[in-house]
Amino acid sequence: MAFPGVRYNPPSIFAMQKVALLYNPDSGGSRKRQKQLGAALGVLRGAGIESELMQAESRASAGDLARSAIESGCDTIFACGGDGTIHNIVQVLANTDVTLGILPMGTANALAHDLGVPKNIESAARAALTAKTMRVALGRVGYVNLKGLARTRFFVIAAGVGVDAHLFYKLHTGAKQKMGMTAYYAKAWNLWFTYVMPRFVAEYEDDEAREKRTTEVTELMAIRIRDFGGMVRELAPGADLQRDDMRVVFAQTASRAAYLAYVIRGLLRRKWRVPGVELAYSRKVSCSYKEGSNAPEAAAGQRKIYVEADGELLGTLPATITVVPTALSVLAPGR
Numbered sequence: 001m002a003f004p005g006v007r008y009n010p011p012s013i014f015a016m017q018k019v020a021l022l023y024n025p026d027s028g029g030s031r032k033r034q035k036q037l038g039a040a041l042g043v044l045r046g047a048g049i050e051s052e053l054m055q056a057e058s059r060a061s062a063g064d065l066a067r068s069a070i071e072s073g074c075d076t077i078f079a080c081g082g083d084g085t086i087h088n089i090v091q092v093l094a095n096t097d098v099t100l101g102i103l104p105m106g107t108a109n110a111l112a113h114d115l116g117v118p119k120n121i122e123s124a125a126r127a128a129l130t131a132k133t134m135r136v137a138l139g140r141v142g143y144v145n146l147k148g149l150a151r152t153r154f155f156v157i158a159a160g161v162g163v164d165a166h167l168f169y170k171l172h173t174g175a176k177q178k179m180g181m182t183a184y185y186a187k188a189w190n191l192w193f194t195y196v197m198p199r200f201v202a203e204y205e206d207d208e209a210r211e212k213r214t215t216e217v218t219e220l221m222a223i224r225i226r227d228f229g230g231m232v233r234e235l236a237p238g239a240d241l242q243r244d245d246m247r248v249v250f251a252q253t254a255s256r257a258a259y260l261a262y263v264i265r266g267l268l269r270r271k272w273r274v275p276g277v278e279l280a281y282s283r284k285v286s287c288s289y290k291e292g293s294n295a296p297e298a299a300a301g302q303r304k305i306y307v308e309a310d311g312e313l314l315g316t317l318p319a320t321i322t323v324v325p326t327a328l329s330v331l332a333p334g335r
Contacts, residue, residue: 116334
């Protein structure tokens, strides 16, 4: 299916020759997982593909290993972990000819689900042997990091500003790694009752209306994938990894009932409209504090508004979210 006015990138045939499996022990260090990785390695080697297993010390160090793998001549790098591991590897693979493969082992595996990657690691390796490759766009977010420095990061799944990013701020001490989704849901439930939703300004280019618009929101999400899997499923109807834009969700309300209704809509895969929540296609969104709320209390951390990408806390406003066309090559077994 093609989308009017939007580049649509169809899958193509790809033959792997030399690959690296970058394993993140934080995403599952059990002996069972180690055995499954060994089986996946055997599948690839059995198909005549030069393959090496490389263990990262952390998700952050996966990027350094990815650089080493590229320098050694790998044409494909498998992220053996969750969306956080993928996020760090994507920073290195962006705008290169090296393809991203996925062996899902993390707390969250939204990208693997959207691409149709089997949950079983050995099965995922077998599926990769016949998978086609897609050249897809990446999101890119400019933000202010927690040290006050301007930085940019690529994202492949989604970027969020406001409520969801505040949740990741609360989890950034490492609770998510220690307790998995239990910590995530517990903190989300607590924030549901306690978090004061400050408003911020979003300026964006509405691709369908072909005009620039400004709105005040309590939450903004720029989404690239169609199906998150799990409980959330379709968070932004119309989003698709093969499009060269973002499906942006604007929560213009502070109503907790409206937030809950929107989540239920996604859970049930309904397309009903929730008052106070709007969607648009866009290639650029800029977020800033409301006039007068950008200093002393914000600077002191009282009302900082946070930014996340692919479930990783990045920093705070101001932030600009854009799209970089055809920036990443991915193996897509289910496409």
